[in-house]
Each structure stands twice: as structure tokens, then as C-alpha cells.
Amino acid sequence: MNATTPKLEISRRQFLVAGASVAGGFLLGLPGGGSAGESANKQIGFFVQIEPDGQVIIGSNQPEIGQGQRTSLPMLVAEELDVDWSRVSVRQMPLGIVKTDDGFAWKYGGQGVGGSTGLTDNWDYMRQVGATARGQLIKAAARRLGVAESDCTTRPGFVVLASRGVEIAYGDLVTEAAELPLPEESPPLKALKNHRIVGKRQNTVDALEIVTGKSKYGIDTFQPDMRYAVIARAPVLNATVKRFDDTAARKIKGVLDVFEIQGPAMGEPYQILASGVAVVATSTWIAMKGRDALTIEWNESPSVNDNSDDFWRENSEMLEGDGQVVLDDGDFPSAMAAATKTVRHSYRVPFVSHAPLEPQNCYAYVQEDRCHIIAPTQMPSGASRAAAAVTGLPRDQIHVDMTRVGGGFGRRLTNDYVAEAAMISKHTGWPIKLQWSREDDIRNDFYRPAGIHEMRAGLDDNGKLTAWTQRLASASKYYRRPNMPDEELFGAELYVDDFPRRCIENVRLEYFHNKIGLPRGSWRAPAHTANAWVIQSFIDELAQESGQDPLQLRLDLYGEERELPYSNHGGPTFNPGRLSRLLKFVAERIGYGKSLPKGRGIGIASHFTFGGYAAHAIEVTVADGKLTIERIVAAIDCGFAVNPNAVDAQLQGGTVDGLSTALGLQITVKDGRIQQSNFHDYPLARIAAFPALFETHILPYDDTPTGVGEIGLPTAAPALTNAIFNASGLRIRSLPVSDYLKT
């Protein structure tokens, strides 16, 4: 994924600094750039604040997009600090950028959530912050009592000197603790078995605010003198404004300004996606009415001939020729020639949109020497970069505040809406909030890349798979990256170390790039959503056509537990045996192999995604052309579950996302126009699509947590389509399912 936020290279521990809070509390955190211990930086970068009354405020440095980071990361700090979780409140940190001699540093560590890395990147770091803070409190108590630090211990909120029966509340020690020098090394971390907070189910810290309507999202930003803006964007991909008439719009009371927004040149790296005309008004609704009243003439776009039908035909034609061989293990051609049975099928994966429920929005106030951004974003450093590019201001004069985010799914890794907002504020000089409509969102997205996957495999006399190829013709996500050579475009679409590499001897992967004009980007679990569906469908077909059991064939291929090298994101290793364990578990739970009535079927699938492992077993009924999902069993192995409640939620959500998308979603283009626009023609699944029999399981593995945000998604769709085949004999080789069955 493009989670490219720079990380502090040197040990973060060196940067821990203590200081006093405004309220007299104790703070611990990172100073900005430069050398450690600069006293001028005491007020910034703090993660831990203990007030004299014992309240603990823990900073969360990562964006909260619904994945639970605002709960999970402070849990890590609180565990090592040894405080009562119920006395902890959480504060959202802004983007922490500081100028250094040779560029910029990130005073709160890397900030950005993508690729299921939020927790794994901060697992050691946040625990060290907590352990160091606890160590300082112990040191302060030991000094006051005139004993050795080693004589003291803690219980939640107190330093304890057991030999004298003395306890001192953390709140009483904060002033002294804040003045003590920090250790060179972080104190040792707790053993997992001693955890009281981490590893236990904790509820979402913001749940009360959410259910009472108080939680603030980007869209809820209101600032002094703020105006409201919308943009009429080009209806055809890559079209530009020829001329526009704003007479009627300007007659609407409350419309303040109307002007052109210039989009990027076709194929060039972008700050924003589309050309258009901005309308600024005294309210969101008046801005929208002003937009409706515009008459805009557009120049003909180079993408005016983009059509989904042509795209699919071109991909098929490309597959007739030879592509770029990106992996060639063993001797694929000879193994295919020697095979006693060969199987070949093609699968089609459509473009899909992210559609986070909070439409894109951004507050921007560009002044001569500074810029303030308030945005729902997954990548605040990208927001800063976008605003800098638009305004020409130095990065350290751009202040980025993050709100709670109404869904991410990868869409808000890209900050095009931030750049647009900065353009409008720069042009008008006003603080403005840019608001997208749902139609703006569906039609101006960085879609999940679409493609045709041609699969071929050969089996020997014993039904053993000896040769395997995946030939993918698709529109690569990397298409618009600066300095990206064509031969590296495949890297976003085929992860070479994915299964079945090293589980089958002769494996070849081949890539063909189709340069359609649709923007593409990272969609939750990027290429895994396509490849898990294709690979797990094809395995099922191979089992069927060679008279083998789909579960047993997978278990035979995965084999025993062993670490295989894995160079793609989520490595450095992949253990296929962990997939076997999950698959056997879900199969047993759902009663795999039991006799089923006519029209009923069970499907299974398993996959390794970004370091984590997941499996699904799904039972369906197909009758009279209608599909009913009867039961869902999902399981995840994320190593160690920091907050099992959040892991469970992500597995449920990933399952729903995977199924909703497979059931009914696709983006198509006709004459350069995106044909979908809102939830009536981009029908996210509703509650009725999901059965009451919907269970999720966490299978612990070791002491190391993996991310969980994307892991539970990729296997849902193939388990579903495999179940449909098992129930009805209908093999779905092109998504969405709603093209074939009523859902």
C-alpha cells in the first residue's frame, strides 16, 4: 500500500522527553526534531499526561477511521503505565511535523493508517512510552521515600513501597517526575500473562459520544467566518472547462463566489482529480443550489471513448499475446506439457468504489503565511503535502488537525479533497469547508483496479498440482505514480510471494497493463480482494474437475506449519500451515461435509493478507434464481489480539464489506462517464443480506500482533461463490453476483 509516511529512523526512545503540563501534570512524549532534550520542545509531542487528580490523558497519534486505533493504541500505553483503564481519556494528536536541518521530522512518529499497519508499527513504541512514564513515577517516589527504585512497584495509579506499606498516587508524583532525567533505555515491558488491559476486550473509547450524536467528524467542522463550498466537477473523466455561465447561480441569495478549478493534465501526477467550477456560499445547501444553477461547457476529453465493454474486450485481446513474466518458478511450460490433466478458467473482477459513508469534506483556511486544514483523512502527512503544493507555503506552516473519520477503506489515503479545499480558500481568502455530495464521491474516486485473470493449472496422475499460472490483464493502481517504469506496474496487482508460490513447484505469473482513464487507488486489502477470490475460486474448480475434496486439496497444498519467505507487504514470512488450522476450524464449525438439502451448499476459502490469516465458511441456499446467505463462520489468526473486541469488529466488518461488494457492486464507464452515482445504483448491502447466524472467531497464535483492518475481507467473496457452486452448480466467474442471481 502507499503508506509512505516517513518514520523516525533513530531510536524513538532517544526522543522521549519529560515536562510539566500547563495544569501541572506530567507529560511524556517526543520533542520535535533536532537533538534530544531540547527544553523549548517540552510542550509538544506529548502522549501521556497525568493530572494531579489522577486523571490520565493519553494521546492517540493515528487517524481513527473506525478501525479502533483510538482505543487500541492508548491501551498499550495504559497497560505499561499501570493505570486504571476507566480513568483514561484519549486525545487526538494533530499531525506532528517539525523542520529539521535536512528536511522534516515527525514528532509523534509516523502518522497514517493504511495496509493494516497502525497497530504493528506502534506495538513496541506505545508500550515503551507507557513503561518509561511508569519508570519516572517510580523514580520520583523512590527519591522521596529515600529507597531504591527496585524496592518500589506499582498498582494501577499508585507507586507502592510494600516493605513500609506506603502507597503514593501517581497524581502526587507528577511534579517531581516531570523534572527527572529520562533513562537511556526503556524499562523492560510486561509479560503478556501479566496484562490487565491489553489482550482483554475493551469497548470503543468514543462509543458514548457516538451514540449520543456528539462525536465530531470532518463534516461537523465549523470555524469562525467559515463559508461553504462545493465543486461542479467534469462529468466526463479528464474533461476540462471550456466556459461557464454563472449568472443564475449568482442571483441566488447567499452565493458568494463562483470560479474555475483547474484539474490535472491527463496522465500527469495529480493533486486533484477533476477540473470544475467552485461555488462558495453562506450554507452548504445554498452552495449546492448554486451549483445546480450553473451552465458549464466542457472541452472534449481524451477519455471520451472510455467504455467498460471495450476495456474488457481489450483485456481479453491482450491475454491472447505474451505479457510481462513477473514470476517464473521451476519450468512451467514443461510441467504443463507433462500434466495428465489441465484446467483453464478466466475470472473477471470489476472496478469498485470506496464509498465511505461520510462524503469527502475538508476545512481549509489559507492565509499569507500559514494554512490550517481540518480533515477526515487516513494520511495527514499527505494532507499537509497537498496543501503545501497548492499554497506554496512551507510544510511547517501548514497545521493539519484530524477529526474522527466516517470510514476510510483506502479512499482517504488520497487527499485530493484537501487540495481542492486549499485551492478554494486560497482563491477567496476565506476560511471554507468544502463538501462533496455522494454523487461527487462515487464519480470521483480512485477505484479498485479491474481486470481479467486467466488461470491455468496442470495436475499429475495422482491429482497433485504440478503447474500453475495466473495471467492478469488489468488497470494498475500505480498508473499515475511519478517516475514509475512500466515494468513495475504489476507490483500493485500481483503479489509474487502469495500462495501458491512454493506450495506448487512450477508457478508463472504474467501481467498486462491496460491504460484506461479511470483513476485507481488502494481499496481495502488492495490486490488481495481480487487475487484471493480468483485463487480460491480456481482451487475449488480444480478440486471439482479432478474429483478431489476442496478442503482436502487446500490442506494438501498448504501443508504443515513452516515459514516461507514473503517479500511483499505483510512479510517477511508467510506460514501456510496457519491457513490450514483456520480452514479446518471453520469447516468443522459449519459442519463441512454434512448432507444438505437440495439447493443448499457450503463454500470455504482462506488467505494470507498483510501479515494476518483468515478463513471463511459460508452456507447458502440458491432457489428459483435467488440467493440466501444462511450462515457465516469467519476466523482470524492475527497472532496476538491486542483488543479482541476490535478484532472481532474488524472481522465482522471485513466479512460484510467483502460480501456486500461481491454481491452487488461494480463501477462501469460509458463514453468516459461513470455510470453509477449514489446508493440506488451502487447498492451497498443492507442488514437483510446477512444472517443472524454470523459468527466470528479469533484463534490466537503467538505474542506478536498483526494488523486486522484488511485481513478479514478477501476470503468472504470466494467462500460465498464457492458455496453458490456447491448449492447450485452455478460457477460465478465474474462479479458481482447480482448479474446472475437475485440477492
Place this chain on the structure above:
Amino acid sequence: MTTFRINSKTVSFDGDGDTPLLWVLRDELRMTGTKFGCGIGQCGACTVHINGQAQRSCVTPVAAVANQAITTIEGLAAADDRLHPVQQAWLELDVPQCGYCQAGQIMATVDFLKRFPAPSDEDIDNNMTNLCRCGTYARIRKAIHRAAELSAASSSTGARE
């Protein structure tokens, strides 16, 4: 000028009568618990009660609610420690992920449970149409059943709306 009651307070709006109630709530009254998701009544993030009935405020012109009584998520509970049973159930089951749709889900559920005090799963499937992009449906389903239990318990003791 349109006058209506909101969470037991009388308010008036002097803009165009075709302005959707949603945008009056959000931009004029700064009551931001009610969310904008689609603008065409599809997703339900903007669900409020008009005279006790769940309605989608993004497609309700403010003129249509003149002299009507509106309840929003902000007015559902008397206080944070006196939550509505549906909110309590949402907390117990820890339903929210991103949380953006949840105010609408809760407002829809309050109305739904008035009509189906002891709902079956089929009742839920046939009547609950709000979208959740994060996919919290499994917990929403459980929370609806739990809220029905809590409501039954509190109405038997004489409390509640």
C-alpha cells in the same frame, strides 16, 4: 419563516422552505449528530423523528415540518447517564466502528421497536434499511434484540417515552 419544535424547543428558520431539514439542523442549528450520507433518502444517516416517526431529513423540506415536533439524536436521552434503551443496547454491544451511520441507525431502531416491540430477525430484515458501510450489522441485529429486552423491562416498571 418556518417554525417548528426540536427536542422540545421552538426554533424558526428564515431561509427557503425547500431547504432540506438536514441542512437546517446541521448548518443553521449546528446540531451535527444527524449526518449527511447520500442526499436521496437511501442511506438513513440523516434519520430523525417527525412527530415520533422515523423520517429521512435529507429529503424532507423544512417547509414540510412547520409546526411539527422533531426529535434528533441529541434529544433522545435526557442525559448521558439516562440513555434511551436503544442507546444503552448500542453501548453494551459496542456497535460503532466509524460510527457515522449510528445516530441514524439508533433513531430508526427507536421507531422500529415502537412498531415491533419484540421483533423477529425477519422483522428486522424487512424494516431496517439504514446502511452501515463499516458492516456493523451483526452487532446492530443483536443490539436491536437487546434494546427490545431493555425497553420491555423499563416499560414494565413504568418508565420511558
